[in-house]
Amino acid sequence: MPHKTTYYGSPRFDKAIPRSAVSKLSKAAQEEVIRQWFEENYMDPNELPYDSGEGGYQWIWGEGVDPKDALQDEFAGTVAEDLIDSIADELTDINHEWSPRPTEDDYYRDDWVPDxxxxxxxxxxxxxxxxxxxxxxxxxxxxxxxxxxxxxxxxxxxxxxxxxxxxxxxxxxxxxxxxxxxxxxxxxxxxxxxxxxxxxxxxxxxxxxxxxxxxxxxxxxxxxxxxxxxxxxxxxxxxxxxxxxxxxxxxxxxxxxxxxxxxxxxxxxxxxxxxxxxxxxxxxxxxxxxxxxxxxxxxxxxxxxxx
Incomplete structure (x- = not known):
């Protein structure tokens, strides 16, 4: 079975680009691709419900993710390590953990939605x-x-x-x-x-x-x-x-x-x-x-x- 190609978006490109093309982009273009991918897949926990009596943020869309781990898993070997570290450090300064964004299916999970x-x-x-x-x-x-x-x-x-x-x-x-x-x-x-x-x-x-x-x-x-x-x-x-x-x-x-x-x-x-x-x-x-x-x-x- 052929390996499914991953495609990425960027503000500067009209069409999505395959993973194999990312390594050939300029550093500025790679940064845009990484940031857009992260924004599409993760969100600041400040967008989540907060309950101090229950320990703070309610991770309703899945466990919190370390930004560096997420970027490493997705882009290691495709872009330079120092670029990943730079963006990860910036995201970590905002929050140490980020929430996965909900997918369309998540809106119909029986374990949390109203009846x-x-x-x-x-x-x-x-x-x-x-x-x-x-x-x-x-x-x-x-x-x-x-x-x-x-x-x-x-x-x-x-x-x-x-x-x-x-x-x-x-x-x-x-x-x-x-x-x-x-x-x-x-x-x-x-x-x-x-x-x-x-x-x-x-x-x-x-x-x-x-x-x-x-x-x-x-x-x-x-x-x-x-x-x-x-x-x-x-x-x-x-x-x-x-x-x-x-x-x-x-x-x-x-x-x-x-x-x-x-x-x-x-x-x-x-x-x-x-x-x-x-x-x-x-x-x-x-x-x-x-x-x-x-x-x-x-x-x-x-x-x-x-x-």
């Missing part, structure tokens, strides 16, 4: 993965700025959708949490109901709640935190600065076509998309762990849940 593979969390992860793949495609100087701007915006939209759909899936399908939300919601509990209408309104309460939910701006994370607290008794994680910035820029993109309030043009790059995607993934994963730990009884303490 409902079509649920809001899985839809969010699929959207983020698709955004990342599209962002990595080569763009021209004409369509690149527009594509990157829309991809950046779509990450925030995907987060909004996750927060709204996850909330609705529980409140509208689990009676104890519907009742808790109605009794704790500042908006709903202030509604006046005459005694003669009480049974009639009881029949339409789910419709009333659904209408209220549909009117929520799910990118207003301060308000979302209050609503989650009222419905579930949960204190959501602190909002990362990266996501705060993303929400501010969302407003500029939606309402000013990407310009600042002063009318200045703004541009987005692949690196910004990757950073925001990682922050949203980590933030949403923390929330999902909380939601999965909710007991059936809305007044009972949450159980411990992890992927």
């Amino acid at each position: 409902d593979l079509e649920g809001p969390y899985m839809e969010l992860m699929a959207s983020l993965n698709q955004i990342e793949l599209v962002a990595k495609e080569k763009r021209s100087i004409i369509d690149g700025p527009l594509i990157y701007r829309l991809l950046y915006l779509n990450i925030i939209i995907a987060l909004e959708t996750y927060l709204g759909d996850s909330f609705s899936a529980i409140v509208l399908n689990k009676r104890p949490y519907l009742e808790r939300f109605v009794s704790h919601s500042t908006h709903l509990r202030e509604k006046q109901i005459s005694l003669s209408d009480i049974f009639k309104r009881a029949k339409t309460i789910e419709t009333d709640v659904r209408g209220f939910i549909n009117g929520i701006s799910w990118h207003d994370l301060a308000n979302v935190a209050k609503i989650y607290k009222q419905a579930f008794g949960l204190t959501l994680p602190d909002i990362p600065d990266t996501i705060r910035t993303g929400i501010k820029l969302r407003h500029d993109i939606v309402h000013r076509n990407g310009k600042t309030p002063e009318g200045q043009e703004q541009t987005w790059k692949k690196e910004q998309i990757a950073t925001l995607k990682a922050a949203v993934q980590s933030f949403a994963t923390e929330i999902e762990l909380m939601l999965k730990a909710l007991p059936e009884d809305a007044d009972a303490p949450p159980k411990k849940e992890e992927f």
Whole structure:
């Protein structure tokens, strides 16, 4: 059986190049190939869920990998040792261990995903993965700025959708949490109901709640935190600065076509998309762990849940 040839990508080449050609490239080109390969296969553990009570980073995609070991295994004998060492040292300065990136199959591993593979969390992860793949495609100087701007915006939209759909899936399908939300919601509990209408309104309460939910701006994370607290008794994680910035820029993109309030043009790059995607993934994963730990009884303490 013939040996399968390994191909690599690089920003300077239109086509993937075979392993046999890497050794003939300039040192600068080899460095680009190595860095792109590492970026495609490993990610900073800061993108992973973090739980101090469970020892720190949760290595949900596999055990941490030493950068030098990874580069040696892939490129030893193909490029010079000093080039591998130089890049490995730089990566090690960032983190001593890096996480393998998830493959498409990893999103359907039975040992960690929620029972409902079509649920809001899985839809969010699929959207983020698709955004990342599209962002990595080569763009021209004409369509690149527009594509990157829309991809950046779509990450925030995907987060909004996750927060709204996850909330609705529980409140509208689990009676104890519907009742808790109605009794704790500042908006709903202030509604006046005459005694003669009480049974009639009881029949339409789910419709009333659904209408209220549909009117929520799910990118207003301060308000979302209050609503989650009222419905579930949960204190959501602190909002990362990266996501705060993303929400501010969302407003500029939606309402000013990407310009600042002063009318200045703004541009987005692949690196910004990757950073925001990682922050949203980590933030949403923390929330999902909380939601999965909710007991059936809305007044009972949450159980411990992890992927």
